[in-house]
Amino acid sequence: MGLAVEVTNVSRTYRPKGSTIEAKALDGISLNIQEGDFVAIAGPSGSGKTTLLNLIGGLDYPTSGDIMVDGVYVNKLSQVQLAEFRLRKIGFVFQAYNLIPTLTALENTEYVAFLQGATRQHREHDAISILKDLGLDGYTGRKPAQLSGGQQQRVAVARAVLARPKIILADEPTANLDSRTGEGLMDLMFRMNKNLGMTFIFSTHDRMVMGKATTLIKLHDGRIEA
């Protein structure tokens, strides 16, 4: 197993609008994540969990330092190259589900596969199959507004997994779910990690979720706790 992610001395500072003072979200952190790992990034609100996931996922650039994902320095890619990188290598599961509101569950699931150029027959077959596995076979034609929070998050997981990315980044995936649904979702992601060999990195401050992880990285004030 090689390295899925290599973060070297990464900092990220922000200057809030109207302020002259810079706030440090990440402060010179370094870490490695192995391929196929099931990693939890834990820490209180404001510790830098989401910032770290955004940087690994190529949604944002670090202020300094290097981030290598699957052999690619993401901090050196242009916006257009980053879009292609995210499309091919990263699957996202967001805290607020973030499904496209005008598309049905099936269409949302196959959206990334569509962008990747998969044929309609192929992506529809895979999407229906994965939605069935996630217990959503009766909901394929529903739009996000017609689904519960747990159902929407399962569609988001299906969308992330269907595209067969190297890494799935999940930003507090259970934060808006009740504990039973959240645990079910974690079990589902764990199963996929084992069955499909994808690297899962998720942020959380939920002890139950941390307990499911094979690797735990703790952040506090933008630094890794020893």
Next chain:
Amino acid sequence: MTIFIRIAWRNVVRNPARSLITIGAVAFGLAALIFLKSFVTGADHQMVANYTDLFIGHIQIHKLGFQKNMGLDKSINNPYSLARSLLDVPSVKAWSPRVKDFALVSSAENSAGVLLMGIDPINERHLSTLHERVRAGRWLEEGDDDKIVIGRQLAENLSVGLDDKIVVMSQGADGSLSASAFTVAGLLDAGGEEVDKSLAVITLSAAQDLLVLNRKISEIAIKATSLEEVDRTVKALRDKIDGQQFEVLSWKEISPMTYQWLQFDQVFTGLILVIVLLIVSTGILNTILMSVLERKREFGIMTALGTKPDQIVFLVAMESFILGSVGALAGGLAGYGLSRFFGARGIDLSAISDALNSFYIGSVIHPKADLASVGLYVGVILVVSVAVSMVPAHRAARLKPVDALAG
């Protein structure tokens, strides 16, 4: 791209009230523009048709230089051999030889300068509508060599009526001063000063005798099968007739002011088009901009998932295109339908018919729908609807996913 077309369509129908208002504004603007264009085209067409039919004809053939400087020295010697060339041009519907010169007409009380026209009473009936404009008395018949038809206002100025005698004086082609007395047979009321105040018509033979022209004439006036055929007919005639000796002029060259008026109308319609486009583009821009601002997060999701900037631009442009095309289709159909309906039925403007008569338009206007213009305007609306979306589209495409997702 099918998924983006699907998303675009669903976004348009997601906010039906806003989309309908935008589509309605596009449709109303375009329908009004098409109807206005048809109305102006119809009125212009009627004006040109009535004006040319009244007495100038669609085309005139003169000796070279006659139009610029009218005079008997520029008379056509052998008109009937020249007229034979006309027979080979199928779009020539009718023609008539004429003599034209300036003359002085006098009654017992007054005198006035006029345009004296000698016409062939039979041929002229096929060419001009002067005979229909006789409001008192009658039109000239063959052999009426001692009769004259004059404008109603001219008769008032001369204080003469039907059957009164007036004297026409002019300089003959041989330089002699010639004069003849004529009896007023009819009074013309054409609605325009050009005829009513300044025209006197006698028979061709009477004019040739008075002006010592023998068999010579001043011009051959021609009517084409339609106004649209005039330019082609002029070209065909110029190919046949010796350009060193004769000039072949269309109504546009004979009456440049009328032609300039039409061009002014075109500019005016163009100006209205620009105003309509501004209104339409502002409406579409407003809708699309609002939609993009409201959906920042959605664009952030799409970008985060790997959607390329050009795909986002396509999506936003497609939404704008859908709004523009539905509006353009509705407006095009409504504008064309209204124009066709009123084109057949006519719009009665008799309340202002005196003013319209002065422009030879008539009191009932028949809008003339032109499919080419409708197609052009619909096309322009479609192009504009996509063009204005480029600003919000690029704004959406440039959104950084991390900022957009943060709201």
